[in-house]
Amino acid sequence: MIFKQLLEPDSCTYTYLIACPESGTTALIDPVLETVDRDLALLQSLGLTLDFTIDTHIHADHLTAARRLRELTGSRIAWPALDQLPCADIGLREGEPFLVGKIPLHPLFTPGHTDHHHAYLIDNGTHHLLFSGDALLIEACGRTDFQSGDAATLYRSIHEKIFSLPDESLIYPGHDYEGRFVTTVAQEKQRNPRLGNNRSQEEFVAIMEGLDLPYPRKIDIAVPGNQQCGQPA
Numbered sequence: 001m002i003f004k005q006l007l008e009p010d011s012c013t014y015t016y017l018i019a020c021p022e023s024g025t026t027a028l029i030d031p032v033l034e035t036v037d038r039d040l041a042l043l044q045s046l047g048l049t050l051d052f053t054i055d056t057h058i059h060a061d062h063l064t065a066a067r068r069l070r071e072l073t074g075s076r077i078a079w080p081a082l083d084q085l086p087c088a089d090i091g092l093r094e095g096e097p098f099l100v101g102k103i104p105l106h107p108l109f110t111p112g113h114t115d116h117h118h119a120y121l122i123d124n125g126t127h128h129l130l131f132s133g134d135a136l137l138i139e140a141c142g143r144t145d146f147q148s149g150d151a152a153t154l155y156r157s158i159h160e161k162i163f164s165l166p167d168e169s170l171i172y173p174g175h176d177y178e179g180r181f182v183t184t185v186a187q188e189k190q191r192n193p194r195l196g197n198n199r200s201q202e203e204f205v206a207i208m209e210g211l212d213l214p215y216p217r218k219i220d221i222a223v224p225g226n227q228q229c230g231q232p233a
């Protein structure tokens with residue numbers, strides 16, 4: 001598998017390039033509008049053309065590049081089917097693996113940050129990678145205080161869908177604000193200050209309710225724009 005982790009520094013969003021070496025089929029997970037030129041240059045340098053963009057959820061902090069990349073490359077937009085976005089070309093559902101060439105990507109319904117959030121698992125015997133979106137971050141998790149967020153729901157998603165994976169599974173998050181790249185299920189079970197050490201759902205909900213975070217600066221543009229697959233205002 002061809003694999004790259006790419007950072008958009010303003011929103012600290014990670015975009016992931018995955019490509020099947022046999023077929024050349026290529027996808028970008030959570031591409032960001034501001035980094036379209038960089039991503040296209042990278043694809044060109046690798047001799048790849050883009051087939052799919054895949055988003056984890058309707059982001060509140062940045063615009064997805066899905067629409068722009070489709071305009072520029074003809075890539076198709078894959079998105080959680082539950083969001084029912086008219087702009088999406090492919091609806092992703094848990095229980096229905098999505099093939100990037102020969103690489104099966106397993107959508108995992110992981111609501112709580114948003115109501116239709118999905119993470120994506122690659123588990124082909126060789127690679128055990130989870131693209132966790134904004135459900136589970138490194139020693140943190142996605143916010144649950146806006147859009148359709150709900151802390152108790154997020155707690156259940158993380159425990160049922162992520163902490164149930166093998167301990168050595170690599171977790172690649174949708175963001176990191178401190179320059180970290182990757183974590184594992186075992187590390188988060190142990191070290192995550194909101195969830196680790198078997199914190200209870202009640203403890204987690206109290207922590208999330210006490211965060212007192214600022215209103216997201218781009219939310220009023222990002223959410224309606226992302227409901228149109230990344231349409232600038």
Ligand SMILES: [Fe+2]
Nearest residue numbers: 059060134142
């Ligand atoms: Fe998000």
